[in-house]
Amino acid sequence: MEHRSYWGVKKLNLDFLKAGKERMLHLNLLDEFRNEAFANSSIYKARLKTYHDKLIEKKEFFPGDAVLLFNHRLRLFPGKLKSKWSGPFTIKNVMTNGTMKLIGHDGGTFMANGHNIKRFYSKNQQDEVFVVALTE
Known part of the structure; x- marks a missing residue:
């Protein structure tokens, strides 16, 4: 079988x-x-x-520019209308690695990463930028 x-x-x-x-x-x-x-x-x-x-747009900052700093602590519970950007601060020094030394309102300096910074425009500067953009 x-x-x-x-x-x-x-x-x-x-x-x-x-x-x-x-x-x-x-x-x-x-x-x-x-x-x-x-x-x-x-x-x-x-x-x-x-x-x-x-x-990606390149951001270049120079000493004397007014900038806003992103506040990471407000990421979790920012509140309904609370801005995550604090400032304006003034740039004192720009390092080669992207780190910036900022001057606060009270005159104290501190270091911040360049990725967490954006340029601050005052009301007059915003009007100028808007007019220039319309004429181009």
Whole structure:
């Protein structure tokens, strides 16, 4: 009496060695597809990064500029109408690594990261900027 699985293989005339080699070929082909997809995704990410980097506007600050400082502590519970920006402060010194030394209202100085700073425009400066933008 023959075993049923052996009988099925004999009936279908299957070769285990040939099936094993074909399975290995399929696995290698799958690895090639995976590697190609990884390479394509890294190319796509690099192109997308260069595109987004072109859109970033450079912020340049000089000593004497009036700036606002982002207050991280108000991030969680800012209140309904409370601004997250404090200031205006005056820039005393700009470091090469993007750090800035700011002068407060009381004359005290402190350091702040350049990413947390934006330029402050007084009412007169805002009107001037608006007029210049309309004329261009």
